[in-house]
Amino acid sequence: MQISVNGENRVIGDDVDPKTPLLWVLRDHLGLVGTKYGCGIAQCGACTVHVDGKPVRSCQLTVDNVGNRAVTTIEAIGKTPNGAKIQAAWIDIEVPQCGYCQAGQIMSAAALLSRTPNPDDADIDAAMAGNICRCGTYIRIRQAIKNAAKSV
Amino acid sequence: MRRIGIAIAVVGVIALGFAAWLVLIPAPMAFANGSTVVLSNYTGANPTGVPQELAEADPLKRGEYLAHAADCIACHTAPGAEPYAGGAAFNLPMIGTMYSTNITPDKETGIGNYTDEQFLDALHKGMRRDGARLYPAMSYTSYTYMTDADALAIKAYLFSLPAVHAPPKENRLAWPFSQRGLVAVWNLFYKADERFRPNPSQSVEWNRGAYLAEAMGHCGECHTPRNVAYALDHRRKFAGALTAGWRAYNISADKASGLGEWTDVDLATYLSTGHADGHGGSTGPMGEATDNSLTFLTPGDIRALVVYLRSVPSRQTDLPRRVDVPAPASYREGATAQLDPRGAIVFASACASCHDWTGVSPTSKYATLTGVRAVNDPSATNVAQTVINGVTRKTAEGLIFMPAFGDGYSDADIAAVSNYVTARFGAEGGHLTEKDIVSLRKLAAQQ
Numbered sequence: 303m304q305i306s307v308n309g310e311n312r313v314i315g316d317d318v319d320p321k322t323p324l325l326w327v328l329r330d331h332l333g334l335v336g337t338k339y340g341c342g343i344a345q346c347g348a349c350t351v352h353v354d355g356k357p358v359r360s361c362q363l364t365v366d367n368v369g370n371r372a373v374t375t376i377e378a379i380g381k382t383p384n385g386a387k388i389q390a391a392w393i394d395i396e397v398p399q400c401g402y403c404q405a406g407q408i409m410s411a412a413a414l415l416s417r418t419p420n421p422d423d424a425d426i427d428a429a430m431a432g433n434i435c436r437c438g439t440y441i442r443i444r445q446a447i448k449n450a451a452k453s454v
Numbered sequence: 455m456r457r458i459g460i461a462i463a464v465v466g467v468i469a470l471g472f473a474a475w476l477v478l479i480p481a482p483m484a485f486a487n488g489s490t491v492v493l494s495n496y497t498g499a500n501p502t503g504v505p506q507e508l509a510e511a512d513p514l515k516r517g518e519y520l521a522h523a524a525d526c527i528a529c530h531t532a533p534g535a536e537p538y539a540g541g542a543a544f545n546l547p548m549i550g551t552m553y554s555t556n557i558t559p560d561k562e563t564g565i566g567n568y569t570d571e572q573f574l575d576a577l578h579k580g581m582r583r584d585g586a587r588l589y590p591a592m593s594y595t596s597y598t599y600m601t602d603a604d605a606l607a608i609k610a611y612l613f614s615l616p617a618v619h620a621p622p623k624e625n626r627l628a629w630p631f632s633q634r635g636l637v638a639v640w641n642l643f644y645k646a647d648e649r650f651r652p653n654p655s656q657s658v659e660w661n662r663g664a665y666l667a668e669a670m671g672h673c674g675e676c677h678t679p680r681n682v683a684y685a686l687d688h689r690r691k692f693a694g695a696l697t698a699g700w701r702a703y704n705i706s707a708d709k710a711s712g713l714g715e716w717t718d719v720d721l722a723t724y725l726s727t728g729h730a731d732g733h734g735g736s737t738g739p740m741g742e743a744t745d746n747s748l749t750f751l752t753p754g755d756i757r758a759l760v761v762y763l764r765s766v767p768s769r770q771t772d773l774p775r776r777v778d779v780p781a782p783a784s785y786r787e788g789a790t791a792q793l794d795p796r797g798a799i800v801f802a803s804a805c806a807s808c809h810d811w812t813g814v815s816p817t818s819k820y821a822t823l824t825g826v827r828a829v830n831d832p833s834a835t836n837v838a839q840t841v842i843n844g845v846t847r848k849t850a851e852g853l854i855f856m857p858a859f860g861d862g863y864s865d866a867d868i869a870a871v872s873n874y875v876t877a878r879f880g881a882e883g884g885h886l887t888e889k890d891i892v893s894l895r896k897l898a899a900q901q
Contacts, residue, residue, distance in 0.1 A: 321852045343857040344807045344817075353816060359807045362817040364852075428785040428811075431802035 305368045307332060308378035320366035325349045327365045328375060336376035336405050340434075347433030350406040351375050357413040359432075376405040384415040384450075391450035399437035407433050411447050420451050476681060477643045480688050482596075482668050485767055488655020493601065496652040501661035502601045502669075505752045517611030520604050523670040523755075524597065525747035526612075528739070530554045533900050538612065539564075539620040543900050544591050544698065549684075550627035552591055560617035573609045574602055579647050580637070587637035590644070595686065599650040599669035644685040656765075663762025666755055671747065676702035676739065693769035699897030700738040701835045703827050704771045705763060711773035718760055726756045728849055731819060732778060734826030735854065737845050738836065738898075745848055774881035776830040780812040781878050788878045797874025800867050804859065805875070813879040820854045823879045831876065834884025838872040838894055865891035 303314045305327075312332055328334045328351070337360060340348030344359040351360045352374040379385030388411045391397075398404045407430070414421055414429040421429070426444055435443070483490070493502065503509075504516045511519075521527070532541030532554075540556040556564040565573070568583055575581040580594035588594060597605070630636055650669050652661045667673050674686055676697040681687045692712075694704035706712040713721065720730040728744030729735035736744045748756070781788050785798065788811075801809075808821045813829075815821035823829050828836035844858030859868065869886040877883025 345804060345857065347807065356816055358816045362808055364818070367818065424786075427799075428802045428806075431799070432804070432807040434803075 303366070305365065305373060306370065307334070307373045308375060309372075314365060318365065321364045323361050324351065324363045324365050324368060324373070325360040328360065328373075334375050334377055338402055338405055340403070340406075345432075345434075346403070347406040347410060348403050350409040350433065352379070352409060352413060355413065355416060357410050376409060379409060379412055382412065385412045387450040387453050388412045388415065388446070391446040391453065394449065395442055395446055397439055397442040397446050399435075399439055403433060403435045403437075404439075407435065407443055411443070411450070414447065415451060421447060476683060479644075479681070479685065481646070482674055482678075482686070482688050482691065483653065483664055484688065485691060486653055486656055486660075486664075486765060488653050490651035490653045493650060493652060496654065496661075498652065498654065498658040498661065501652055501658065501665045502604055502650060505662075505755050507752055507754075513607060514611055514614050517607035517609075517614075519750065520670070521608045521611050522747050522750040523666060524600070524608060525671065525743060526557065526608070528742040528746050529592075530557050536618045536620065538615060539618040541620065541623055543623075545897050545899060546591075546684075547897070548628065549631045550625070552589055552625040552627060553623040554592075555622045556618065556620045557612055558615055558618040558620075559613045560619050563619055563621045564617060565612065566617060568609070570606055570609065574605055577605045578649075580641065580645065587634050587641065589634070589637060590640070590684070593672045593675045595644060595646060596668060596672035596675055598646050598648060599665070601649060601669075604669075640683065640685070644683070657761070659758045659761045660765060662755065663758035663760070666751070666759050667762050671743070671759070673705070677705050690769050692763075692766045693771055694773070696835070698739055699835075699894050700740075700839050701828075701831060701833065702740065703831075704769065704773055706766050707764060707768040708770045709768070710775040711771045712768060713763065714768065715776075718764075721760050721763065722753075722756050725759060726751065726753070727851070728847060729820060729854075732825040734823070734828065735820055735845075735847070737828075737840055737847070738843070741845065741847050749850065772832075773827075774830060774832065776825050776827060777879070777881050778825040780814045780824050783812050785811050793874055793877055793883065794870045796867065797870035797872075800863065800871040801874055801878075804863075805871065808856075818854075821856070823875065826879075829876055830880040830882075832880075832882040832884055834872040834876045834886050835894065837875050837884070838868055838886055838891060839898055841868055841872060842891070842895060843898065860895065864888075865895075 304311050305314060314327060314331065318327060318331060325337060325339060328337050337351055338348040340346035342361050344362045349359050349361040350357050354371045380389050388408050392408060410430055410433050418425050426447055504519050508516055508519055527537055529542055530540050531537050535541050538558045540554045542554045544552050558564040559566040561567055572583045577594060577597040577600060580588040580592060582588055650665050674691065677692045677694060678686045678688060679690050679693055679695045692706045695702050704712040707714050709715055720733060724730035724733060725748045728741060808817050809815055809823055813823035842860035845854060845856040847854040865888040868891050869888055872886050873884040
């Protein structure tokens with residue numbers, strides 16, 4: 303089968319079980335290791351990618367359910383305007399500690415900005431509650447999102 | 455003196471009337487027009503046994519099919535334990551907890567010493583080999599309609615399985631329910647001990663569906679409400695009941711609260727795969743029923759079941775009509791203003807990732823909440839149980855999985871999120887409290 307990842311058509315070999323979660327297809331078969339595995343049950347958000355612009359936990363989306371929707375990963379999010387703003391804001395106030403959750407955080411944050419260009423605290427709570435950070439960078443994440451929203 | 459005499463007579467008549475109402479319940483298939491005949495006098499195609507496709511199959515394969523249809527494995531298997539070795543818990547309010555027994559052919563702890571006669575007595579009359587009465591949790595009130603040949607085919611299949619040494623767990627029943635002898639009294643009124651009688655006024659397919667639903671699948675044992683004597687009240691056949699802590703929903707023909715708005719295709723798909731788009735999937739005890747039993751039935755048998763189900767008269771209950779449009783995309787919108795904000799917080803962190811604020815899942819159609827009966831149930835019982843216990847269903851399409859949140863979330867959290875989900879995605883929000891969750895956990899417990 304074929305899926306569209308970061309603007310390219312990628313071929314998935316017959317050796318890949320169609321029920322494989324997209325996360326493992328990205329990491330093990332397509333060499334895109336920026337998306338992380340944290341829990342495998344959609345409770346941590348580390349595996350977040352975009353499917354047609356919407357944030358989706360790739361540990362739950364089986365590759366046969368992707369269809370012809372466009373998948374975007376952390377490797378390419380910087381090429382989108384909101385993705386670039388988020389990444390710049392992240393670097394500017396040094397959001398990451400260990401960095402493991404941050405790919406997922408950035409993907410969720412970029413999707414939030416697309417939906418809600420000027421998010422308030424409640425918007426941020428609702429959109430980011432599913433992304434957890436063991437190092438506790440939440441305060442900086444929140445501030446970075448607000449900074450990104452204000453930036454041009 | 456005379457007035458006292460009249461008063462006593464009046465009370466006596468009322469008491470007799472109540473007793474009669476309690477006891478004189480119509481038979482499970484009495485709702486259908488026409489009268490029944492003995493099976494040997496029925497001229498239509500045989501509604502019992504295996505379907506046409508398996509008529510030439512070897513006896514053990516036929517026995518296996520019938521064992522699936524009767525779904526023995528669901529009750530006679532404890533979670534994580536050997537199939538058919540018993541140990542599943544039945545928690546009955548006010549009565550206590552009883553456990554299913556080992557029906558592998560083990561001679562010490564199973565049914566290895568049962569003769570054919572004794573096996574038939576167990577299935578048809580609820581009589582144990584040593585003469586003791588089985589509690590009607592063993593559905594002999596339904597299996598009684600099974601033919602001897604079918605029952606013995608199931609016995610042959612069970613005896614072909616490996617013997618598992620698994621002694622029965624001790625029942626923990628409150629007095630007087632701990633006295634098995636009392637079941638003999640209950641049996642006087644409620645044990646039928648009769649074989650299936652086809653109804654020539656109905657179609658061949660209807661009769662096959664009736665045999666599958668009543669003698670085999672015993673749908674009514676969960677889906678028909680029970681009276682105060684804990685017997686099935688067929689006057690409200692298939693109107694729904696709370697069974698083992700889960701709601702077995704109204705499957706009568708009622709449009710809003712029953713199956714009236716399901717298409718035949720949806721119904722057949724739901725029964726044979728455990729899921730239908732726009733209606734959701736089976737979970738809890740019905741998940742076991744579809745995965746262990748219904749999914750093994752032939753398409754012809756499924757069709758027959760649908761024909762029979764459709765014929766059961768409409769019983770209106772207080773279940774509201776399902777909402778079949780998605781919820782708004784923004785968490786700010788939707789019928790959530792009055793709710794405990796804790797529900798929305800739990801949903802945002804644990805649920806929105808798979809179920810989405812709209813209820814239309816971006817990851818899997820099995821996670822879509824729109825139109826699901828459990829979500830459109832103001833008691834929120836099944837939503838709470840699903841959150842507590844998770845979902846593990848093995849279907850032909852693969853594994854359907856939702857994590858169990860019962861150990862990770864408090865009773866208050868689970869109550870709040872169940873109320874939130876039913877309010878946001880369903881017809882009417884629930885009002886579960888912490889105490890309700892404690893009670894629901896106990897009812898569905900397997901310890």
